Amino acid sequence: MLLVNTIREKFEDAVIGLQKRNFPQAEETLKQVLELDNKRKEAQNERDNLQAESNSISKEIGMLMKSGKKEEAEKAKARTGEIKAQVKTLEEAYNQIEEELKHLLYSIPNIPHDSVPAGKSADDNIVMLENGNIPVLNDDKLPHWELIKKYDIIDFDLGVKITGAGFPVYKGKGARLQRALINFFLDEAVKNGYSEVQPPILVNEDSGYGTGQLPDKEGQMYEATADKLFLIPTAEVPITNLFRDVILQEQDFPIKNAGHTPCFRREAGSWGAHVRGLNRLHQFDKVEIVQISHPDKSYEALEDMSIYVQSLLQKLELPYRVLKLCGGDMGFTSALTYDMEVYSAAQERWLEVSSVSNFETYQANRLKLRYKSEDKKTNLAHTLNGSALALPRIVAAILENNQTAEGIKMPKVLVPYLGFDKI
RNA sequence: AGAGAGGUGUCCGAGUGGUUGAAGGAGCACGCCUGGAAAGCGUGUAUACCCGUGAGGGUAUCGAGGGUUCGAAUCCCUUCCUCUCUGCCA
Structure with a gap:
């Protein structure tokens, strides 16, 4: 707040x-x-x-x-x-x-950074840059929800049987692709100075308040009512809350954590034509990066994170663009957000795969996350986070963009993780 | 899950109703001492809010929340957590 x-x-x-x-x-x-x-x-x-x-x-x-x-x-x-x-x-x-x-x-959201444009909706976001080649596919190209059936790698019907809509079952090479992406993302994060954490995926109310999911947004989260715990909608919640009620020393900065977790979102009332297949799920996997930064360095850190996320997309050979979100489209707690979108060539549209934000002191104030400066004063730190990356839409884009008559080609960088180069 | 013990400041640890924000020790910082260092000595060493230009002062905080009392770290209730034993289990 x-x-x-x-x-x-x-x-x-x-x-x-x-x-x-x-x-x-x-x-x-x-x-x-x-x-x-x-x-x-x-x-x-x-x-x-x-x-x-x-x-x-x-x-x-x-x-x-x-x-x-x-x-x-x-x-x-x-x-x-x-x-x-x-x-x-x-x-x-x-x-x-x-x-x-x-x-x-x-009830008051964060104040946007000066550079954030006014705007009402996603239409007012600014495209900062576009990178990569958009593949030209044959007319018989298939959207990923057809491809996963054709190659029998992700099964939505089985998920319905086990749990319900929006809980897919990954099978065979589909499951291995998941595992490969998670490992690839984590390895890259560690190479880039992030320290790996494996947090709990159920969190208590205090944690929900700390990062701003509570109050008011409990409808977005699954709740284990008997124990008053919530299934996390993103690893941002447990990882950032690691630093709740903490007073850091100035030399502790920057703190860089990365973790893989499943994420659970109820997505009440948000189902429609554009959310077929992997585009929107109740459960999905994501690697999240979190930074705790000195206030003077947080915008540098944000650029850093943006460049890092882009490097992942480049390595995966996916065409992407970077958006600066307008005031109307930004999350409640953010001061400045970049969205990364990949182009999914069969759906012929851009899919958001990452959202990188600087929260400045908005979360830190709730978290009581502070640091002692040289003059021995206690000040609030800045928190940042971003997806690096969310899996389902990456999978959708990889499948759609790389489909050929002989099968789906896997990005080179994943082959060592996968043990195969084609589905 | 059952029985017992316990949660005090950066850490260890005393404290069972009265100037206790909290003895003592360690650590840390600064100063003195020293050729230098150690030892020794001295001083200082929490967080939040409020008042004050400032020095300084006030209030709250001894896991959390309530209660008893003129007064609570100390007594009572609720709750969370940790440890030991028993049970169960990957």
Whole structure:
């Protein structure tokens, strides 16, 4: 969530930023935050002063008791009754204001970076660059949902039998392709200085709050209600939460973690014509990269991550483009997001396979993820993450783009992982 | 899952109702001492919020949340976690 101090000090910028996101009543809402915060301070002052008085009387009583002046102690006790009741009232008032403020802050998205264009939808995103050759396929080209049947490598019907729609079963070379991609992505990440982690894929509520899935977005996650745990929608949640309530030293930066996990998304109400086959699933695999960065270095880190993700796509020989998301299309917690899309040649459309974001202090504030600077001050760190990469659409593009009459050619870089070069 | 023990500051560890944000030790930082180092000595060493230009002051925090009390690290309740034994299990 946003820092109240930031809102106070950069009010105009914050309003303009939120307007870029089409956040309704930006100015009114931010004013309300400041008013509530002022009320909070007043309430705290009142409460603290009274509590201080009560504390000092209690100490007095303690001293009187020690020195055997029982009667005077009793007199002092009588005085405290009233104060106690008042403190309780003030305490409740304070808590209510604080709660209200917190809820309001939870409802406000991150302020976009200056360079983020205003815009309403994906149509307003900016194409930063396009790379790679779009293959020219014969007229008998097949979309991946046909190819997987033809070669019997991914079975949606079996998944329906076991679980339901959106839970495919990978078989034979399909399963091996999955495993090869995961290993390839992890190896590349390690080569690029990321340290590999294997986090839990069920997380508690605190973790959900830490990265911003909670409150309000619990509908997106599968929940194990008996234990109040959530199946992760992305490894961002457990990996970033590794650093919840942590105070780092400046020399700890940058922290670079990478991990593979399955991801689970309910995707309630988002089914339609464009989500056939592997395009949208309830369960899929993804390798995620996470960086914890010094605030001065986080945009460098973001560029770094973007270039790294692109290097994977180049090695997989997939045509891709990089988008800078507009305010209206960015995630709630992000300040700047690049989306990487690959071209899937049979569907003849671009598929998002990675989303790389800088959250600045928005997540760190919730996470209480801080660092001690040289001058011994504690400041919030910056968090970033990105997919590197999400498997299903990569698989879709590999299958579609490389189909030939003799079978589907595998990218060279995967062959050592696969043990075969063609499906 | 059952029985028992326990969760205190960066770490170890004392503390069972009264100026305890918390003894003592270790570590770390700075200073003194030294030719240099070690030892020794001294000082300092949490987080959040609030008040104050500042020095400084206030409030809260001893796993978390409630309660009893004028006063709680200390008593009570709930909850989470760790350890030991038993059970179960990949």
